[in-house]
Amino acid sequence: MSSSLFTQDARTTARNAAERRFRACGLAAIVLALAALVWLLISIFSAGAPAFRQAFMTFPVTLDEKALDKEGGRDPAKLSKVTTVSYAKLLALGLKAKAEDLGLETTGMKSKDFAKMISEESAASLRDRVLADPTLIGQTIEFTVLASGRVDGYYKGRVTMKTAVKDKNTSPEQLALADKLRAAGVLDIRFNWGFFTMPDASDKRPEAAGLGIAIVGSFLMMALVLVLSLPIGVAASVYLEEFAPKNRWTDLIEVNISNLAAVPSIVYGILGLSIFINFVGLPQSAPIVGGLVLTLMTLPRIIIPTRAALKAVPPSIRDAALGVGASPLQMVFHHVLPLAMPGILTGMIIGLAQALGESAPLLLIGMVAFVRDFPGGFFDPAAALPVQVYNWTVRGDPGFVERASGAIIVLLIFLLIMNAVAIVLRRRFERRW
Amino acid sequence: MNDMRLTERNVASDTAKMRARKVQVYYGDNHALKDVDVDILDKTVTAFIGPSGCGKSTFLRCLNRMNDTIAGCRVEGEITLEAENIYDRRVDPVQLRAKVGMVFQKPNPFPKSIYDNVAYGPRIHGLTRSKAELDERVEQSLRRAALWNEVKDRLLSPGTGLSGGQQQRLCIARAVATEPEVLLMDEPCSALDPIATAQVEELIDELRENFSVVIVTHSMQQAARVSQKTAFFHLGHLVEYGDTGQIFTNPRDPRTESYITGRIG
Ligand SMILES: Nc1ncnc2c1ncn2[C@@H]1O[C@H](COP(=O)(O)OP(=O)(O)OP(=O)(O)O)[C@@H](O)[C@H]1O
Numbered sequence: 001m002s003s004s005l006f007t008q009d010a011r012t013t014a015r016n017a018a019e020r021r022f023r024a025c026g027l028a029a030i031v032l033a034l035a036a037l038v039w040l041l042i043s044i045f046s047a048g049a050p051a052f053r054q055a056f057m058t059f060p061v062t063l064d065e066k067a068l069d070k071e072g073g074r075d076p077a078k079l080s081k082v083t084t085v086s087y088a089k090l091l092a093l094g095l096k097a098k099a100e101d102l103g104l105e106t107t108g109m110k111s112k113d114f115a116k117m118i119s120e121e122s123a124a125s126l127r128d129r130v131l132a133d134p135t136l137i138g139q140t141i142e143f144t145v146l147a148s149g150r151v152d153g154y155y156k157g158r159v160t161m162k163t164a165v166k167d168k169n170t171s172p173e174q175l176a177l178a179d180k181l182r183a184a185g186v187l188d189i190r191f192n193w194g195f196f197t198m199p200d201a202s203d204k205r206p207e208a209a210g211l212g213i214a215i216v217g218s219f220l221m222m223a224l225v226l227v228l229s230l231p232i233g234v235a236a237s238v239y240l241e242e243f244a245p246k247n248r249w250t251d252l253i254e255v256n257i258s259n260l261a262a263v264p265s266i267v268y269g270i271l272g273l274s275i276f277i278n279f280v281g282l283p284q285s286a287p288i289v290g291g292l293v294l295t296l297m298t299l300p301r302i303i304i305p306t307r308a309a310l311k312a313v314p315p316s317i318r319d320a321a322l323g324v325g326a327s328p329l330q331m332v333f334h335h336v337l338p339l340a341m342p343g344i345l346t347g348m349i350i351g352l353a354q355a356l357g358e359s360a361p362l363l364l365i366g367m368v369a370f371v372r373d374f375p376g377g378f379f380d381p382a383a384a385l386p387v388q389v390y391n392w393t394v395r396g397d398p399g400f401v402e403r404a405s406g407a408i409i410v411l412l413i414f415l416l417i418m419n420a421v422a423i424v425l426r427r428r429f430e431r432r433w
Numbered sequence: 434m435n436d437m438r439l440t441e442r443n444v445a446s447d448t449a450k451m452r453a454r455k456v457q458v459y460y461g462d463n464h465a466l467k468d469v470d471v472d473i474l475d476k477t478v479t480a481f482i483g484p485s486g487c488g489k490s491t492f493l494r495c496l497n498r499m500n501d502t503i504a505g506c507r508v509e510g511e512i513t514l515e516a517e518n519i520y521d522r523r524v525d526p527v528q529l530r531a532k533v534g535m536v537f538q539k540p541n542p543f544p545k546s547i548y549d550n551v552a553y554g555p556r557i558h559g560l561t562r563s564k565a566e567l568d569e570r571v572e573q574s575l576r577r578a579a580l581w582n583e584v585k586d587r588l589l590s591p592g593t594g595l596s597g598g599q600q601q602r603l604c605i606a607r608a609v610a611t612e613p614e615v616l617l618m619d620e621p622c623s624a625l626d627p628i629a630t631a632q633v634e635e636l637i638d639e640l641r642e643n644f645s646v647v648i649v650t651h652s653m654q655q656a657a658r659v660s661q662k663t664a665f666f667h668l669g670h671l672v673e674y675g676d677t678g679q680i681f682t683n684p685r686d687p688r689t690e691s692y693i694t695g696r697i698g
């Protein structure tokens with residue numbers, strides 16, 4: 001008599017139990033991974049989100065002729081001798097006048113205290129504006145300034161009345177006045193476009209630090225990596241996969257490409273330093289060197305997935321093409337490459353994304369230098385996004401920690417965009433037949 | 434095997450289109466073909482029969498040098514196409530394959546539209562001068578492959594979306610479109626129903642007017658129906674080669690006889 005299907009025998013029960021255990025383990029692993037991801041995102045976004053908002057103050061400033069141009073000749077040479085200190089004084093006076101106009105209480109506030117509420121960066125931008133248009137001297141203009149890092153931090157929770165007591169860069173009175181100015185509409189908190197457009201700022205001015213040069217630098221380097229590594233990587237892969245004889249030499253090359261993909265990225269930095277800077281004599285900190293180093297690093301990481309994509313194209317398609325009399329080159333370009341395209345693009349974008357997030361090799365070729373001027377091309381000094389993150393995290397002012405997290409968010413957004421592009425391109429090239 | 438038509442078979446031509454002498458093929462250390470001598474006659478259908486793994490496909494692939502693409506495959510001996518050795522160093526296999534077309538054992542359409550599949554050969558060889566001419570060539574090839582009526586309304590849909598048998602006929606149309614001088618067909622009907630098989634056999638018969646056709650088949654009936662010459666392969670040897678009528682009615686070698694009567698396979 002055969003056993004009933006309604007009762008399970010011992011082997012079946014054991015097998016089912018094993019499957020349940022395996023599923024539970026898999027689920028636990030996924031939950032753990034998701035929890036880690038969520039934790040990471042929460043910590044980055046809570047630390048970095050404030051970087052995208054910034055406290056600004058707008059008030060009239062009288063550009064006193066006596067302070068800026070004693071002789072009244074508007075001689076550019078003489079005007080440019082006037083330092084930011086004089087402009088900072090004018091700004092402080094303007095803010096003080098505005099507060100008094102509004103009838104706000106300013107007891108305990110010296111004019112130095114007013115100056116401390118304003119970012120030092122704003123004096124420099126006022127000076128730039130006057131030098132560009134000397135006719136402004138003698139007039140009173142509405143001017144928008146960055147609030148100092150401490151006032152800004154007060155609205156982001158970094159600075160409190162308590163910490164302000166001991167802080168020589170601010171005082172509870174300043175913060176109290178800031179609150180009143182905010183109520184009066186002089187101080188407001190807005191989206192911080194400057195975070196994307198402004199260059200890095202010195203240690204004491206976190207409120208003025210932006211990613212402008214880092215974004216430009218990273219963009220230049222990525223463009224170079226794309227332009228160099230796509231054709232070289234695809235050509236190398238196609239040659240190795242479709243044309244090269246299979247012998248000991250190609251085996252050796254294959255093993256070495258895999259090894260190169262695993263070489264720590266900082267080694268590429270050392271290589272770049274010795275070859276491109278010391279030997280070829282290219283300038284330090286320049287995107288050209290960064291791009292070349294990242295290209296070297298990215299090439300093996302592109303060749304490997306590209307070869308895998310080429311291998312995945314069924315051999316019968318190659319036979320079909322050769323069978324109707326296509327040359328090997330026609331076979332590759334008409335049939336194999338189009339079919340491998342989705343895989344190649346995915347590998348390409350992943351390689352680029354890794355290059356975008358790479359900081360170690362760039363540190364060695366001087367991309368860590370403090371750069372204030374936007375690069376005019378590949379040979380001018382520039383910064384890079386991941387290096388900027390590193391740069392800001394090692395600075396003392398807590399304002400920079402917030403900037404660093406903000407920069408990480410920008411980096412993540414760029415990576416997301418690149419992945420989205422990869423998905424769109426893959427969809428476009430993927431044939432559903 | 435007592436097909437009436439066998440007796441009225443006569444070979445249309447006696448000139449050898451392709452000639453193989455002492456052909457040896459090695460896959461690494463595996464000696465897959467030994468001392469094969471065959472003449473493929475012009476305007477004739479030649480059938481290769483034999484048990485699985487005996488080297489039929491291997492020999493077929495020697496005739497258009499598709500074996501070149503297999504790593505470790507070595508061909509010795511001499512194969513000529515119109516008295517020119519195709520393994521000569523001056524021969525470009527690409528040019529050879531345009532003259533000696535091939536239909537593979539497994540259907541392998543390009544992942545492109547039906548139209549593009551058939552038009553590919555004429556396009557890369559520059560066989561047509563205008564779009565209209567190309568359209569015409571595509572239609573004619575699909576008609577010859579007995580596929581036109583089924584696909585004429587969806588020429589732009591993917592070739593891989595066809596059924597297995599339709600795909601095989603598409604591959605035949607693709608091979609025919611380049612008008613090769615010799616057409617090699619490796620089990621072209623193994624995925625076809627009897628109706629399509631009959632149509633393909635008709636096509637083969639029609640192609641005979643202009644080309645040589647070499648067909649590998651596991652169906653004795655098919656070999657008997659379509660071919661004028663038959664070659665029987667066994668374990669890498671060419672056991673017997675002769676007129677189809679003679680092979681099927683009066684085989685000289687006992688191995689041939691046991692195979693066609695179904696005793697070895
Ligand atoms: N690519 C290859 N690499 C190594 N050995 C091969 C290869 N192709 C075929 N062979 C060997 O060569 C011999 C002949 O194979 P072939 O494919 O020619 O047989 P066949 O007669 O076409 O068989 P079938 O009727 O099953 O298609 C077999 O022993 C096979 O193992």
Ligand SMILES: [Mg+2]
Pocket residue numbers: 489490491538619
């Ligand atoms: Mg075969």
